[in-house]
Amino acid sequence: MRVGYTTIFQGGGDPADDQRVYTDELRLCDLAEPLGFEMLWGVEHHFTSYTMCPDPVQFLSYMAGRTKDILLGSGAVILPWHDPVRVAEQVTMLDLMSGGRFIFGMGRGLGRIEFEGLRVPMDESRARFVESAEIVMRALETGVLEADGQYYQIPRRDLRPQPTKSFRDRIYAAAVSPESVRIMADVGAGILINPQKDWQEVSEDMRTYRQQFRELKGTEAPAPMVTGWVCCDEDPVKAKDMAQEYIGAYYESVMSHYELGGRHFANTQGYEYYRNLASYIQNKGSSKVVDNFIELQIYGTPDECYERIVDIRSKVGNDGFNAVCSFSGMTHEMAEANMRLFAEKVMPRVKQLPAVDFAELEAAGAQS
Template sequence: MKIGVFSVVDHYPQELPRTVGQYYAELLDSAQLAEEVGFDSFWIAEHHFHEYGAIPSPAVWMAAAAARTRKIRLGVGVSVLPFHNPITVAEEYAMVDVLSGGRLEFGAGSGYLKHEFGGYGVSLEEKHARFDEALEIIERAWSGERFSYRGRFNQIDNVQLQLQPVQQPRPPILIATLRHEAAREVGARGYPLLTIPYAQSPGLHQLTEMTAEFRAAWTAASHGDPSRTTLGCAVHTYVSSSAAEIEAHAKPSIERYVRTRLYATSRPYDVLQEKELIACGNPEQVTKVLKDYERAGFNTFLTIMDFGGMDHQAVMKSIKLFGREVLPAFRD
């Protein structure tokens, strides 16, 4: 199982004294530490106009992270394609791949937050069509070919990117979804999958059904062995050997995070723990949750370590302990 760190970069300027600049610096420290203790990847999200996420342009932060790290893979989870010119997206993330020496993981999504679509003047009803056009253009741009494109939203004349990604034929492209029917579609199209279980899923049983449906659609569409592609989930994680620290750090941070979410099913901390939609506990308890996700069909587990305004030192301590006590259980 591949294991990474993911941050939504949820920021609470009305509640906490941390500035955005301080947060960015803390994230860079976290990425560097994650590499040192053996995580496979470090991911950040793109969000706009709300405390839900403080990074509107992930490629900029990822370029800084590329300079601070050497081997950990760097992921965007996700680039919201309907908001952007796809040629610009292709160029910016090609730069990230070049600056990182070929470490880009490109997560793509169509978006879901109404206020973000309003801010960009994009219709929610058009998001799937815009996403499909943008993804096709990005893939063609990364192929190195000279091409033209005539679509509903994009008109491109005889263009060829002068900057190409290091990874060939292109960097990994993963598609994010929260729904079973969308997971089937992603599998049928032959793309790796990312999901955040706590947002909509009732529990691990339904997630097991989702991964099975993805693999069935993948196989039916003749994409080869589905076990060779990425099936990833991002789960809020805090690990400590102290029950008092878990109570002091994880519980209030989860409660703040859930209280301010704009789309997720709102459930209490204890319910999320019981259903294993979060992984907060001692190393043995957290290891068990990861093993359960592995049995549910996931082969990539992204730990959301920094959430709800959690103290940075608590985040760093959790990353260190996870690296020392949990990661070895998933290494050959």
């Protein structure tokens, strides 16, 4: 299994602290390749301290010049917020500058504050995503930009510089809801799983995705990649306390940024899953949702962290795991210790995990 490191640049309440956040996070990113991580991922978010990386391609271009071999992944570029011409150009340029190391991850977005601030109707995210994804993916394979769609009309133009290496096996899309999973099968992308619901539910989503991918594309779907929030310590009590404090605080920031308990989902097209989640939070309160999120993540001693990753793999069949080791106001020293312990005592064992047999995975799912 491939193992990556994901940085999210999570800030706090004081904007004066943003420079320190960037300094500390970039120091951790500089450690990723020397510690043996095979991938480095950046995310895209706007307008709040939830994660302060509005341009993952710019961030990864910076890291391309500071690294040699590590793969560089966007997790993800939110297509409805961008001109697909510019996305295709930026992706190609980064891939050429990095020597073909870029993994292109894309998404359709969820935060109302971001859609409104970027002046894109949230109701249109599904259709915009599909249309834009088709334009970008076709351009990356053919070197030609062209479209006559509902949202994007692009006269035929050459993509220059020309892509020199196929992205066919290097395109992923972030998906949580069943609606998004089906869309990603339609566009032929692999899945980036950001855990927010029971792993058995995710397993069922992946089974549907693989079936739809076969029907639409005539081939097997790529194995997904999983991102997990890590609290690793030799002391199991300390690790659990870290998880309760830091992973719990992270999910509280998720609920705040995305307004997960908000009533706006009831009137927003394409977000049916979040409509149900909002109703659940309104009726049950947020504490149970936070507790559930913590249990989906990777915390404990190195052995316990490894076992959690193996258990996830047995359910969803991922061939990659991306660790988030710095979040929710951890000190730099704590985040670095967390990252180093994971890299030293968990990552080597995870890398040795063999490829998943999807026939066995499907059979196991049918029996459960």
